Amino acid sequence: MNVIKTPLEGLLVIEPTVFGDQRGFFYESFNAQRFAEQTGVNVQFVQDNHSRSAKGVLRGLHYQIQQAQGKLVRVTSGAVFDVAVDLRKSSPTFGQWYGLELSEENKRQLWIPAGFAHGFVVTSEFAEFLYKTTDYYAPAFERSVIWNDPAIGIEWPLDGEPLLSAKDKAGVPLAQAEVYP
Template sequence: MGQIKVEKNVGGIQGLCVIEPTVHGDSRGYFMETYNENDMKEAGLDMVFVQDNQSCSTKGVLRGLHFQKQFPQGKLVRVIKGSVYDVAVDLRSDSETYGKYYGIELTEENKKQFYIPQGFAHGFLVLSDVAEFCYKCTDFYHPGDEGGMAWNDPEIGIQWPQVKGSYQGSASAEGYVMEDGTALNLSDKDQKWLGIKDTFKF
């Protein structure tokens, strides 16, 4: 027991957690438990995961901001190769931090995990040449249920590291580059999302 350290409510946002596993290393390499249900419950985290996903992306790829509308997912995310800047945006209409975001760099070196509960939009930007990204979900992927928001919405104001460019009124990646000249790379779908005010009209 006690193989993880949990920092709760990071960034002052209820429910967001940064989880650091205990790494046992020597000259041969290392071992760590990437998930242990007993340790999670001991830390007050009792979510149940039903699906594991993995993606590989190149530098400048930005995926997000995504959420499921009728079947919201909690996600436990980590990086096993390279580095990403990972972001969660609070979309809970009754939350004191609605519309606020928290971002964290996840790398193969720091081995940190980020838990994003239901009710958040999620996205990440690849900072390394290549990144392999893994995450556990509390609900299954439901085709046709995916929603999204503009990654560069000025109302949210995410400070994506190493990104140069200015908002031109849409989620288009045109005009945005990384500091080393790498073009920002978004899917066609992610360049068509709207800002938070147009996505949610309470």
């Protein structure tokens, strides 16, 4: 696998080694030993999640203020524009974002360490999104930063208004959000 550092400390793009021929392809989507050796991150995942969303659905920007989750995310069908926002107040990149396409074609993954908000918008007709987390879902600690906060300035690839859940519509601006030390 190829590990690509991003401008945000700890946020990593993972490109797996894919073996393909006329029959299809095979790749190892996660190997704890190899992940630790090549990223320097030794994690234990406790929960796997799978979502399916239609084109234009935007989910995020989500995080848990306690029981913070590291996430390893990927798309198995379709494509999304995936975004992480640094919410670590002590970080020199606090409030900055990084985004990239994750798709069934490029098979890229994004390692999002605890301390970041995360979201994505579906750019294909639909997308199936999988992610592994380092802590359990804890609704009492779940928070959401509004997806279109001008203070963050995410450049979402949208054709019109996104489809949002009530929870995501109620997200708060970064200036009002609970953040990490």
